[in-house]
Amino acid sequence: APSRKPLMAGNWKMNKNHLDAILLVQKMAFALKDADYDAVDVAVIPPFTAIRSVQTVIEADRYRIQHGAQDVSPHASGAYTGEIAASMLAKLGCSYAIVGHSERRQYHGEDDALVNAKAKAALGADITPILCVGEGLEVRQAGGHVPHVLVQVDGGLAKLTAEQVRRTVIAYEPVWAIGTGEVATPKDAQEVCGAIRTRLAELYDGGVADDVRILYGGSVKGGNIAGIMAQDDVDGALVGGASLDPGEFVKICRYRD
Numbered sequence: 001a002p003s004r005k006p007l008m009a010g011n012w013k014m015n016k017n018h019l020d021a022i023l024l025v026q027k028m029a030f031a032l033k034d035a036d037y038d039a040v041d042v043a044v045i046p047p048f049t050a051i052r053s054v055q056t057v058i059e060a061d062r063y064r065i066q067h068g069a070q071d072v073s074p075h076a077s078g079a080y081t082g083e084i085a086a087s088m089l090a091k092l093g094c095s096y097a098i099v100g101h102s103e104r105r106q107y108h109g110e111d112d113a114l115v116n117a118k119a120k121a122a123l124g125a126d127i128t129p130i131l132c133v134g135e136g137l138e139v140r141q142a143g144g145h146v147p148h149v150l151v152q153v154d155g156g157l158a159k160l161t162a163e164q165v166r167r168t169v170i171a172y173e174p175v176w177a178i179g180t181g182e183v184a185t186p187k188d189a190q191e192v193c194g195a196i197r198t199r200l201a202e203l204y205d206g207g208v209a210d211d212v213r214i215l216y217g218g219s220v221k222g223g224n225i226a227g228i229m230a231q232d233d234v235d236g237a238l239v240g241g242a243s244l245d246p247g248e249f250v251k252i253c254r255y256r257d
């Protein structure tokens with residue numbers, strides 16, 4: 001049987017300055033126990049400006065919380081004003097970089113080719129990309145969500161080796177469920193996450209498909225996480241709003257209780 005360790009990743013989006021960020025990490029760390037980290041990987045994904053502070057507090061106090069970035073440049077270095085290279089994130093101890101979040105696709109015109117280049121850049125620096133995919137409301141209402149998401153998966157993973165895909169995390173985030181309070185039903189989440197895993201087996205092999213962690217994201221809270229985690233192909237959550245509340249995020253990490 002596959003032994004995928006669940007991942008609960010908190011995407012803070014454009015919230016928390018570096019001092020607020022330290023406080024939030026400390027509050028989480030006081031609540032979380034070794035048994036929590038043994039059961040799930042816990043990650044915080046602050047804005048770029050807070051990553052160094054988060055790294056410092058985690059290392060100084062030996063917290064077992066992991067951290068990551070919300071985006072990464074597809075380029076290695078050079079004349080790309082405003083961008084952050086994967087090597088810079090690696091130097092800050094980042095384990096993860098989100099690529100292709102729906103807010104980047106929507107407001108910054110990111111397409112699958114760019115998202116793919118970002119995933120490659122992250123992997124090249126030994127950072128795990130969290131590749132976000134998900135359909136909008138119109139596609140969902142027309143019943144086209146599975147093929148829509150699979151096109152994003154194919155495009156986002158294009159030309160990655162099986163070994164690179166094995167190290168990648170995929171997050172299924174239906175756009176209509178992000179920040180809306182409207183969570184997908186556990187069955188909806190399983191339908192798409194299951195289809196993604198089947199696609200991975202077709203593109204690579206069953207071993208790769210068994211290893212890849214597939215997260216659900218979209219209005220996850222302490223009160224709805226258990227049903228979602230009970231699904232066979234859901235291996236964790238990418239959490240926005242609720243990750244800013246340490247009590248709520250810790251509840252999500254303890255979905256088994």
Ligand code: PEP
Binds near residue numbers: 011
């Ligand atoms: C997200 O943006 O990744 C997300 C899932 O947001 P929320 O939990 O706030 O819906």
